[in-house]
Amino acid sequence: CAAIFPVSLFAYVLYFNGTATSDIGNAKSMFDVFHMIGINPSVIEYFQYPTYFTFNEVTAQITGMDANSIAMIFFALFGVLLGLFSYLFLFKVTKSIGNQVALVGVVLYFSLSFSFLNYQWVPQTLARIFFFLLLILITLEGTKYKILTLVIFIALMFTHLFIPIIFLVFF
Numbered sequence: 001c002a003a004i005f006p007v008s009l010f011a012y013v014l015y016f017n018g019t020a021t022s023d024i025g026n027a028k029s030m031f032d033v034f035h036m037i038g039i040n041p042s043v044i045e046y047f048q049y050p051t052y053f054t055f056n057e058v059t060a061q062i063t064g065m066d067a068n069s070i071a072m073i074f075f076a077l078f079g080v081l082l083g084l085f086s087y088l089f090l091f092k093v094t095k096s097i098g099n100q101v102a103l104v105g106v107v108l109y110f111s112l113s114f115s116f117l118n119y120q121w122v123p124q125t126l127a128r129i130f131f132f133l134l135l136i137l138i139t140l141e142g143t144k145y146k147i148l149t150l151v152i153f154i155a156l157m158f159t160h161l162f163i164p165i166i167f168l169v170f171f
Contacts, residue, residue, distance in 0.1 A: 002087035002106040006079035006119060009110055031056055031067040051158040052123040071121040078125045083110070085132035092139045127160030134167055 034053040059070055083106055090102035110119075119125045130152055137149040157164050 002103050003080045003084040005107055006083045006110045007076050009114060010075075010079060010119065031060075031070070052126060052160075075119075075121045078119055078121065078129060081129045082119055082125070082132065085129060085136060089132055089135045089139075092136060123160045124163070127156055127163035130156040130159060131163050131167055135170075138171065 031053060034057060056067075056070055056074075059074075060066070063070075065073075086109060087102050087106045090105040091099055094101040094105075119128070134149060134152055134156065137145050137152065153164060153167070156167070
């Protein structure tokens, strides 16, 4: 329920391309520019996050899909992952209280952020997914989780540079 709630809340975006905010439309057009010219931060400064656009380009070449199809699939995937990872983190933190608190927390997070902090098909959303995953990993014991945390943190640094700072402050 927690994983599907963000997608159901923002499902209208899947039918009306670019409705969420202007950023999702900009990401689609920048994806097309990236497809033609590659990484060139002097053209559009948004290409300072080349890993995200490279990931999308590889997906497009492997699957043969256009920017709209990739945007819709990753938009739904990002919503599911955001809901799932935020639920798992809240479940770990509120283990003594119960999983209802975690479910209510996810619903409140996405409901309260609906009007001003839409999750989108942009690098910040992928970074937020990594952020919630890191929050889950730091609650687990064991060397393999510490190594995985380090790997995810490095991936986070290549995805978006501001979110790792928030994670370090949180940590």
